[in-house]
Amino acid sequence: MSSQTTKSPYWQGVRDGAPFTLVIVPFSMLFGVVGTETGLHIAETMAFSVLVIAGAAQFTALQLLTDNAPTLIALVSALAVNLRMAMYSASLTPWLGAAPLWQRAVAAYFTVDQSYACAVVRFEQEPRWTVPERMAYFFGVVTPICPLWYIFTLTGALVGTAMPGGLPLDFALPITFLAMIGPMLRTPAHLVAALTSVTLALMLAGLPYNLGLLAAGLAGMIAGAQAEVLLERHRAGRT
Amino acid sequence: MIDGPALWLFIAALGAGTFALRFVFLGLVGNRPLPAWLLRHLRYTAVAVLPGLVAPLVVWPAATGGTPDAPRMAAALVTLALGYATRNVILAISAGALTLFAGLALLA
Numbered sequence: 001m002s003s004q005t006t007k008s009p010y011w012q013g014v015r016d017g018a019p020f021t022l023v024i025v026p027f028s029m030l031f032g033v034v035g036t037e038t039g040l041h042i043a044e045t046m047a048f049s050v051l052v053i054a055g056a057a058q059f060t061a062l063q064l065l066t067d068n069a070p071t072l073i074a075l076v077s078a079l080a081v082n083l084r085m086a087m088y089s090a091s092l093t094p095w096l097g098a099a100p101l102w103q104r105a106v107a108a109y110f111t112v113d114q115s116y117a118c119a120v121v122r123f124e125q126e127p128r129w130t131v132p133e134r135m136a137y138f139f140g141v142v143t144p145i146c147p148l149w150y151i152f153t154l155t156g157a158l159v160g161t162a163m164p165g166g167l168p169l170d171f172a173l174p175i176t177f178l179a180m181i182g183p184m185l186r187t188p189a190h191l192v193a194a195l196t197s198v199t200l201a202l203m204l205a206g207l208p209y210n211l212g213l214l215a216a217g218l219a220g221m222i223a224g225a226q227a228e229v230l231l232e233r234h235r236a237g238r239t
Numbered sequence: 240m241i242d243g244p245a246l247w248l249f250i251a252a253l254g255a256g257t258f259a260l261r262f263v264f265l266g267l268v269g270n271r272p273l274p275a276w277l278l279r280h281l282r283y284t285a286v287a288v289l290p291g292l293v294a295p296l297v298v299w300p301a302a303t304g305g306t307p308d309a310p311r312m313a314a315a316l317v318t319l320a321l322g323y324a325t326r327n328v329i330l331a332i333s334a335g336a337l338t339l340f341a342g343l344a345l346l347a
Contacts, residue, residue, distance in 0.1 A: 019332050034330050044246060051254025061253055065240050071249055077255045084288050084337035088266035090277075091284035098270040108262040108315040113292070120285045129258040168339055170302040171311055175318050175339070177293045179331035182322020184286045194290040202298060220287025 009126075009133040013140020018143050020114040026169040027055050028149045032156020034059070036065055042157045049153035053146065054112065056210075059080040080209035088116040088219060095123045096132065096138070098131045107135065110142045117180045189231060192216050193224025310342025 007015070028049060030106045035045030040062075048058045059076040064074035088111050096107060123134055185191055197220030204212030241249060273281070297315040299305040318335030322328060 047250045054259050078253055080306050082257045085260040087262050089261050089282050091281045093264045093268050104265050108265050111261040171291055174293050174296045175335040178315055178318040179322045179328045181289055182319050183326040190286045191286045195290035197287040198294040201294045205295045216291035217288040221280045224283030226325045
């Protein structure tokens, strides 16, 4: 990706976020449909999408509430699905930590899988960006994603039927994430981190509350960091 | 299922809890320097969490009821390989989607 474009960081963000429309529109529409089918008022369905703004957790919460699980269990389970957001928050801190508190608070609200993934890739590619430029990029990514999340939750809740059948939209999420993961694999240490995480995520997929992903993610981070240290030591030993 | 004020309280608590998770480091640590060992681990957050998130969705797709599916597997491999080789996200997404459509059409 060329960095000599005249595009502002904000518009680069908009462009990088745009492909995720493919994921956001059907996913949020489905949430709206399921909300209405479950008997939620439109305001309640919308409150989920606006206050929580995290698809997997919203579906988890709604599913457990429909099954009449204890409210506290439903709450803890949905929050567990979102624990990875704390990892994203930590990972963004070295890049955005110097911004004003209100900007960090707004960015925190808009930290979703897609905005986080785009941001860390681009921040590493553009190490000379200032903090305001990074913030502008982050909000650029969010622009084509989060408003659509609200709008299509509402559309789904009002219309009551999901996207036309026949399109394999179920696979839009894996494809858009895989397309982002490819460029992230820049060093052997990145590969070690990814392979460790994939192996553990598949082995632990049966664990409740999304805990398999958390364990896989933490193990991947440790493996990557250790591989980095070992590779550096190896390189230093040679010279 | 709960409704009325109890449901609103639930939604508000889930919203507040989720925001707290997103805010905890970015908001509270802010500009304070982080130790080198922690930074080294944080560099691998994205590349550790996202593949772990996607892997079960690829191997056991929800659309097939969790049965491994050749068109989806092929689409995943094409997307990942092109993303890795070209670093072009949009090209990788397009090629992956085409592979999926072609694979599903062939098997239909």
